[in-house]
Amino acid sequence: MLKVKKILLEVAVIFLGGIALYFATSHNAFMYQQPILQVTAVENGKTSVTKDEFSNRDEQTTQRLTGRILNGSSKGEKYTFSNTYTKSGGIDQKFHVGQQLFVNLYHQKGRTSVSVSTYKRDTYFAILVWIMLCLLLLVMKIKGLRALGSVLFNFILFILIVQLDVNWNITSFFAIFACSALIFTALTLVWILGWNKQCLITLEAIVIGTALAFAICIFAMWITNDQGMHYEALDFATQQPKQLFLAASVIGLLGTVMDAATDIVSTLFEMKRRQPQVGFKRLYSSGKQVGKSIMGPLVNVLLLIFFAETFTLAILYFRTGNSIGYTFSWTMSLGLVQSLISGIGITLVIPTASFLAAITLGRTEK
Amino acid sequence: MTTISLLTIILAVLMVISGGRRGAISFVSLLLNFTLLFLTVILIAGGLPVLPVTFLAAVCILAITIYLGNTDEVETNVAFLATLTVLVLMLLLIVPLDHLAQIHGFSNEESEEIEAFNLAIGVNFEEIALTTTLLSTLGAIAEAAIAVASGMAEIIRQTATEGDSELRKSGRNIGLQIMGMTFNTLFFGMFGGNLALFILLYKLHASFGYYLNSKIFVGETFLVLYSAIAVILVIWLTIEFMIIKAHKMKQSK
Structure with a gap:
């Protein structure tokens, strides 16, 4: 009753x-x-x-x-x-x-x-x-509100960073966004996990994974000479388009890498809590196992988000007599590159996070 | 070679190295989903009815994402059923609210980008907005459903004696963790996609009222809110479906 x-x-x-x-x-x-x-x-x-x-x-x-x-x-x-x-x-x-x-x-x-x-x-x-x-x-x-709180908190920070970028108006604004995105990540992790060893390992894995993925992406762009990249197709660009695109990519990359790293590290910490005698090898292979199962769905999440954003514009291109290739390269390729970069980040953070967590947890046992 | 093909090859190689056979399957599912999405655009642009095409594409994408790469039958069936139910529920929410809020098509801020086009192209932009919204939520709900279902299946396997309320509580704990991270992925994804827009809005000295009413900002925020609602719903339904499934499995034993 x-x-x-x-x-x-x-x-x-x-x-x-x-x-x-x-x-x-x-x-x-x-x-x-x-x-x-x-x-x-x-x-x-x-x-x-x-x-x-x-x-x-x-x-x-x-x-x-x-x-x-x-x-x-x-x-x-x-x-x-x-x-x-x-x-x-x-x-x-x-x-x-x-x-x-x-x-x-x-x-x-x-x-x-x-x-x-x-x-x-x-x-x-x-x-x-x-x-x-x-x-x-x-x-x-009531716990659900906490998750929402971290998003709101990030939103306010984000608006502040945009203000800084516009007010300072320096040419290499990429650095501002890259640093601040890193600070967002750190703050979000502390918010969700608390300030402890688990948080620190997750953060290390995220930084290494993101930096590696980003380096690979820059290298690929350099070796192919940016062929097929229409930075001028970027919407609303009021600053240098390539830097803006890279800044946007880093933000997207950090978000997904954080998702993957947190999943892996927290699973391994939980495992250690339940079976204190577990060693490096078991931990490392379990971490990779978790990684394998989340990799596919996560990359798909990004693909769908980026694709949906370009949907309306693509319809307009097709209805006005543009070819498939032209429509693809002018409406979808930038979004696709962003999801590819994030995908590369996910694949790199899986071994990194597994290794870092396994070596820390495996060592403390002795 | 174009940058995009090089990056695709790098991703494929890394996915296979880091995930082995499952990595390869994940990459195939990515390719299949992309092909399906591209086909959807072409079919809708070709004049086929938007809603049936969208619904069909959505069901296919969910099936690919959930069934490819996950082998456990119980988990995948529960996850698929939960995501399908959420898909229908979301339609009931999105159709009236999108119509009331009028967020379809292009906004004034985008007019520079589309000034070369004549926008009277005889498609229903309202229905296309619906497609956009539904598609963008699919990935997130598939991921959440699978994660909750497999987490709960693991618990059911390990501890066969747990009651409904215990099971619901553990399901909620798993869901909470997934939700927190999914919210952040969605958030970073949205800002990653709209960084340029925010800089522009700030340069235009947009007022607070502008953020609450402009088509572009409200439209983008609606996408994130719809995804968040879909994720919460799918976590809830997966937990309940999994509990029902656990009862059935106990009875059959």
Whole structure:
């Protein structure tokens, strides 16, 4: 009976919390500086069919929108403006009554023109975060929050490093990111494992594995003379593209190497705890055994993450008459190289972590 | 030789050296998955219905990742069942939420990259966003499911007498460790992929409100959040399925 009551209470808290969050975030316009407009009326115009040179058919519609400003100095004022959207919705969007939009108001010669800057998404953002938090608490209890804490902590550090990079604006910014990524790793490990021998060995293995993998990658790039690497295809690059790409690769590499190293070292420490008489040889081969079983899935995780990021762009390339080879080299190759580098890191950290853990644990026994 | 082919060869050699036969199988599964992903893009670009193609590709990728390289039948079946269930549950979550949040297609920040293109290409970008989201979570859930299932199978084998609550507790401990690391892998993966974007956003003096509302940032964060939710769900389901399986195995003995 008590258990049923507890479950009912949990469900009630989750639902009420979600509803409260929805209500709060859809009435928070007063917290924003930029004017927010709520659409009150929509009048859809005529739809015209478009066709491009690759015979892709699409539909284009212009709608007249009327809306009321919810915040700031123009609060309560009504404006009418138009919006054009396509059926496929590549970069535009169809608006409906009740939606809230961030707008820019331009006052010119007594007239005001409105341009939409972005759709208001914070409500759905908050709801998704809420769903994740509730699930985390339900499944993993309070300990789950600790895992989340380390991610949040890393995020804040990361933003600070980006600030440093932009403010200092030095040419060899790769060093900043490489060092700070290393510091992230160390802090995350201390957060999860605590400051002890296990943490130290894991960190050593990570540093050696990452450095080796990165050296191999640089060597491969040098020997092949960067053939087929289109650094200029990197999105949003505002600094030197190759350095930026390498910095991004090191961050991805450290993440996966950390995953593999932690798995191996903690398994070996656990083994030593259960059977104190176990020696170097057994430990080393067990470490490699763990490595073998996690290697495949881990490399696949990265492949899927990187591939998914390029998916939309690849579709656009294919639909506009580009060949397979061209699409591959301009949309996917950089992401693929990143996952290859991480894969190399995983294969190198398996023997390194097994060896370091085995030699330390095997020695302390004597 | 291009850099990419040299790196692929290096990876293949290292995987075989460090993993032996299983390493070779892992490399084959990587190649198969890549081929499948590439095929999915081509089929969808060719105009085939997005959702069925995505679902089929997702099931194949899960099967390849889970069954290739893992031999234990009980573990793999439980892991596969759990990941399939999560796939369906995630669809139920992603479809409405992606529609409400409108994060499909390209953002204004990307307009420079795509200015040479006419975007009226007659595909449904909303469905493509769904494909992107589903595919990016697959790897993480397959890894977590296999790890929890094999960890619990080991415990069941060693200590046949443990009760449900004990088993659930050990499953949760294994899951917790895997989750913590998977979160970090996802996080580093996301920032590794979006480092340039963050630098750009900071240079544009983006406000806090911008981070909470812009299509590009919300879209990328949604990917990570969906993956996190999928991983938590798959750990939970794998634990419960494994307990049911343990009951069945006891009865058959």
